[in-house]
Amino acid sequence: MDYLLGxxxxxxxxxIFRITETFGPRWYGFAYLLAFIVGILFLRYLSRRGxxxxxxxxxxxxxxxxxxxxxxIGGRLGFFLFYRFEEFLADPLVFFRFQEGGMASHGxxxxxxxxxxxxxxxxxISWPHIGxxxxxxxxxxxxxxxxxxFVNGExxxxxxxVSWAVQFSEEMKLGPDHGLDRETxxxxxxxxxxxxxxxxxxxxxxxxxxxxxxxxxxxxxxSYLTPRHPSQLYQAFLEGFLIAGVLMVVRLxxxxxxxxxLTGVFFIIYAIMRMVGETFRExxxxxxxxxxxxxxxxSFMILIGAAFVLYAxxxxxxxxxx
Numbered sequence: 001m002d003y004l005l006g007x008x009x010x011x012x013x014x015x016i017f018r019i020t021e022t023f024g025p026r027w028y029g030f031a032y033l034l035a036f037i038v039g040i041l042f043l044r045y046l047s048r049r050g051x052x053x054x055x056x057x058x059x060x061x062x063x064x065x066x067x068x069x070x071x072x073i074g075g076r077l078g079f080f081l082f083y084r085f086e087e088f089l090a091d092p093l094v095f096f097r098f099q100e101g102g103m104a105s106h107g108x109x110x111x112x113x114x115x116x117x118x119x120x121x122x123x124x125i126s127w128p129h130i131g132x133x134x135x136x137x138x139x140x141x142x143x144x145x146x147x148x149x150f151v152n153g154e155x156x157x158x159x160x161x162v163s164w165a166v167q168f169s170e171e172m173k174l175g176p177d178h179g180l181d182r183e184t185x186x187x188x189x190x191x192x193x194x195x196x197x198x199x200x201x202x203x204x205x206x207x208x209x210x211x212x213x214x215x216x217x218x219x220x221x222x223s224y225l226t227p228r229h230p231s232q233l234y235q236a237f238l239e240g241f242l243i244a245g246v247l248m249v250v251r252l253x254x255x256x257x258x259x260x261x262l263t264g265v266f267f268i269i270y271a272i273m274r275m276v277g278e279t280f281r282e283x284x285x286x287x288x289x290x291x292x293x294x295x296x297x298x299s300f301m302i303l304i305g306a307a308f309v310l311y312a313x314x315x316x317x318x319x320x321x322x
Contacts, residue, residue, distance in 0.1 A: 007227045009218050010153045010168045011211045031148035032067070035141030039063045042137050042248070051255055052133040053125050062119065066134070070112035071141070078107010082293060083285050105142055105239075106297045109270075112138065128260030128308065135266035136247040142270075143240020150232035153208070157229030157280050165227035169211045172204035178282055184224055191220045228282070235277035243269055261312035267305025271298035 018024040043059045046052040054062055076095060079102040080088035087094060116134065120127035149155045156168040171179045172188065180188070185204070193201040195216045201207060210217045247266060250257075278294045288296040 006222055007165050007167050009211065009221050009225070010166050010170070011218070012151045012153065013212050014152045026148075027151045028145070028148040031144035032071070032141065035137075035144045036063055036067050038140050039134075039137040043133060046133055046251070051251065053129060054123075054133065065119070066112055066115055070115035071108045072103075072111075074111010074114065075103040075105065075108030078104035078110060082106060082297060103145075105145070105274075106294070106301075109138070109301075126259050128263055128311065131263030131266075131308070132251070132257065132259060132261070135263050136244060136251045138266070139240045139242075139244035139247070139270070141240075143236045143244065146232050146236035146240055150230060150236070155232055155284060156282050157231030157234075158282050159226045160229045160280075161227060162229070164230065166230045167221060167225035167227055169204075169208045169221055169225065171225055171228070172207060174282065179226075180224065188220060188224050192217055195220070229280040231277065231281040234280050235274070238273040238277045239270060243273060258312040258316035260308045260315065264305040264308030264310075264312060267301045267308060269305075271301035271305065274298045274301075 014026050014028065015024045016027055016030060040060050040063045043052060043054065043063060044056050047054055047056040047059055076098070080095060082104050084094075084102065112134065113131075116130045117127050119125075120130050153168050153170045156170050156174075157166075172185060173179070176182060179185075188207060189201055189203075192207050192210055193199070196210060196214060199206065199210070201210065207217070207221075211221060243266065246269070247262060250265075251262060275295045275298050278292045278298075281292070281294070283292045285293045287293075291299070
């Protein structure tokens with residue numbers, strides 16, 4: 001049991017409980033549900049206090065539609081456009097195989113931008129104002145989503161020797177460029193198969209599943225897996241709860257901020273925090289101009305944020321002279 005004195009070996013189950021071996025409620029879905037509940041409660045509070053022009057009795061519908069047409073569809077589409085475009089072109093129906101996972105936060109944000117633009121036009125409400133109401137809530141969902149990423153053992157961090165490092169069995173699926181070499185990969189499978197001969201272990205997914213339920217597999221993994229940053233937890237704090245806390249305080253302290261200012265600040269701060277968090281995360285796609293995909297796409301969010309801030313400043317200046 002020497003492995004108990006070493007790094008934590010990730011073995012969390014993505015299912016809250018299982019109805020069958022492969023079906024049941026997952027922590028990832030629960031994270032989204034929890035985020036939507038928080039969003040409804042906070043937006044109702046803002047509406048009741050006069051901070052938001054969306055009527056309180058319309059808030060639930062607004063959050064549900066934003067979740068479906070913005071977060072879910074936008075996040076799913078963004079995943080394939082930004083990270084798996086060739087796979088999507090080869091088989092467009094992969095979009096609907098939600099059980100296989102695949103969401104992109106940048107896609108979700110752009111989806112929300114598009115939906116709220118339509119909603120503001122349809123209901124004659126200032127679009128930047130709607131953004132100012134939503135941006136304190138959005139990072140909460142991002143934070144919960146990153147925690148779910150950690151539970152799933154996905155989007156793992158870069159190698160490190162810090163004392164709080166985690167050994168992720170998901171490393172077996174990275175390939176030799178970022179994960180284990182071919183010899184080590186098959187060595188793990190061979191040793192796990194010896195522990196579970198009746199299971200006939202031949203794949204990384206079988207090893208990952210065995211680690212969740214068979215303690216004898218853990219010392220094998222401890223001998224081979226690379227200690228890595230729990231980057232999902234870093235990003236949950238940086239991109240999620242830190243930004244949410246700051247923006248909620250600002251939103252509640254200053255009621256009459258010019259429309260669009262808080263939205264612009266969110267885009268800029270989120271982009272910076274995402275770029276920082278990505279330095280600890282193992283790239284999950286080829287680099288672009290030396291940047292991870294997350295860093296590259298975040299750089300454009302800074303420009304979008306600056307545009308919102310400039311709009312807010314010009315609006316405030318114009319109202320000041322009227």
